[in-house]
Amino acid sequence: MIWDSKIECASRDEMHAIQSKKLSQMAKRVYKTVPFYKQKLDEKGIKPEDITDISQLKDLPFTEKTDLRDNYPFGLFTVPQSEIVRIHASSGTTGKPTVVGYTQNDIEMWSDVVARSLTMAGISNKDIIQIAYGYGLFTGGIGLHYGAEKVGASVIPISGGNTAKQLTLMEDFGSTVIACTPSYAAYLGEAIAKANIPLSKLKLKTGVFGAEPWTEELRTEIEQSLQIKAFDIYGLSEVIGPGVSMECEHACGNHIFEDHFIPEIINPETHEVLPFGELGELVFTPVSKEAMPLLRYRTRDLTRLHADTCACGRTLVRMEKCLGRSDDMLIIRGVNVFPSQIESILLEITETSPHYLLIVSREHNLDSLEIQVEIAEVFWSDEIKDLERIRKKIQHGIASILGLNATIKLVEPHSIARSEGKAKRVIDNRKL
Numbered sequence: 001m002i003w004d005s006k007i008e009c010a011s012r013d014e015m016h017a018i019q020s021k022k023l024s025q026m027a028k029r030v031y032k033t034v035p036f037y038k039q040k041l042d043e044k045g046i047k048p049e050d051i052t053d054i055s056q057l058k059d060l061p062f063t064e065k066t067d068l069r070d071n072y073p074f075g076l077f078t079v080p081q082s083e084i085v086r087i088h089a090s091s092g093t094t095g096k097p098t099v100v101g102y103t104q105n106d107i108e109m110w111s112d113v114v115a116r117s118l119t120m121a122g123i124s125n126k127d128i129i130q131i132a133y134g135y136g137l138f139t140g141g142i143g144l145h146y147g148a149e150k151v152g153a154s155v156i157p158i159s160g161g162n163t164a165k166q167l168t169l170m171e172d173f174g175s176t177v178i179a180c181t182p183s184y185a186a187y188l189g190e191a192i193a194k195a196n197i198p199l200s201k202l203k204l205k206t207g208v209f210g211a212e213p214w215t216e217e218l219r220t221e222i223e224q225s226l227q228i229k230a231f232d233i234y235g236l237s238e239v240i241g242p243g244v245s246m247e248c249e250h251a252c253g254n255h256i257f258e259d260h261f262i263p264e265i266i267n268p269e270t271h272e273v274l275p276f277g278e279l280g281e282l283v284f285t286p287v288s289k290e291a292m293p294l295l296r297y298r299t300r301d302l303t304r305l306h307a308d309t310c311a312c313g314r315t316l317v318r319m320e321k322c323l324g325r326s327d328d329m330l331i332i333r334g335v336n337v338f339p340s341q342i343e344s345i346l347l348e349i350t351e352t353s354p355h356y357l358l359i360v361s362r363e364h365n366l367d368s369l370e371i372q373v374e375i376a377e378v379f380w381s382d383e384i385k386d387l388e389r390i391r392k393k394i395q396h397g398i399a400s401i402l403g404l405n406a407t408i409k410l411v412e413p414h415s416i417a418r419s420e421g422k423a424k425r426v427i428d429n430r431k432l
């Protein structure tokens with residue numbers, strides 16, 4: 001069990017002292033070794049040796065995804081290539097991928113935060129963990145892997161996909177933990193039911209789900225279909241990978257490992273730092289990283305931070321479930337819409353399943369939203385009047401909660417393409 005109680009239950013002052021010391025060292029290092037940061041700090045007239053306290057963080061420049069692309073591939077590394085032991089990359093929607101590098105110490109720190117995360121979910125050397133996140137350039141599989149080994153769990157590095165094999169190994173090896181995206185977990189639940197595998201034959205008890213936004217309703221759905229307790233794990237490649245924050249058994253937000261990743265919430269337009277409790281864009285400064293520490297990395301994830309002590313005893317700042325990204329927000333006929341809001345509405349309607357696709361189009365300068373949603377198997381019917389009743393119910397839900405008139409298309413169970421990794425739930429055909 002890895003629970004660093006001295007750090008995880010530290011007082012605010014103790015945590016600020018740790019953060020201040022690390023920030024001051026890190027600012028000097030990036031100034032000396034990364035031309036991009038030297039220029040940014042010079043432009044602002046900031047001398048790195050003057051940075052001694054965490055309260056100065058708000059004056060430092062931001063780093064954005066485009067800065068990583070502009071310095072592709074290794075321009076933001078602070079160490080020579082001989083000290084880089086691992087390279088990951090996340091595929092971008094356009095152009096070159098975002099590249100991140102790790103030294104041996106970075107890998108140790110990463111394994112440590114993932115081990116601390118798994119400990120939060122009660123996972124130990126008594127567990128058998130099936131890692132169904134993709135292994136490869138994506139940080140999910142290998143990131144979870146090292147942390148799981150560190151807590152001494154037996155790791156099944158099966159990677160994503162190959163659902164039939166996932167189920168066979170789950171049953172035969174007696175996996176107690178499944179780690180994958182929440183959308184794939186929902187799919188596994190469905191596949192288990194379809195294969196008529198009684199849940200009593202499985203030993204699953206815990207799920208470690210992240211890498212994409214998911215709702216409380218989807219949590220309930222997965223917990224019921226797999227008969228497990230589901231935990232949220234959050235992270236992003238630029239900051240480390242999975243293990244930036246994790247939920248404990250009280251499920252009241254993810255505890256951020258702020259001894260390594262200093263969080264801030266900003267107003268995405270004015271860039272002003274917002275107080276605890278306010279909704280805004282999450283920004284991280286990964287102060288412990290050696291190979292590629294970043295100053296104030298803008299995640300584009302929208303959430304709130306809370307600093308009160310959790311019932312588990314941890315004092316680490318908590319982040320709420322991400323509401324979406326400041327850049328995946330859809331604006332449809334002037335209405336701001338997050339896919340997660342639509343998901344919540346759909347999942348409250350018992351006749352639907354958690355598989356849906358949003359198609360946004362524009363004709364004659366008018367935006368339209370089509371929602372394709374699968375009917376749950378038991379409610380699938382040949383009766384037009386049954387289907388029409390369900391369709392109307394969804395349409396009414398969307399209109400009353402979002403104020404948006406959407407076209408609802410009910411589709412047969414299992415007809416929407418399933419994902420083995422992050423689900424693709426929005427097709428935006430508008431050329432904006």
Ligand code: DLL
Pocket residue numbers: 090133139140141209210211212213214232233234235236237238241242243299301322325
């Ligand atoms: O998705 C790292 C990861 C792997 C996290 C496995 C958890 C589990 P990226 O591919 O760089 O890294 O994508 C990062 O995914 O900025 C969020 O928008 C989203 N994301 C990650 N975890 C969550 C979560 C990995 N628990 C981006 N809830 C982030 C909501 C999440 N969104």
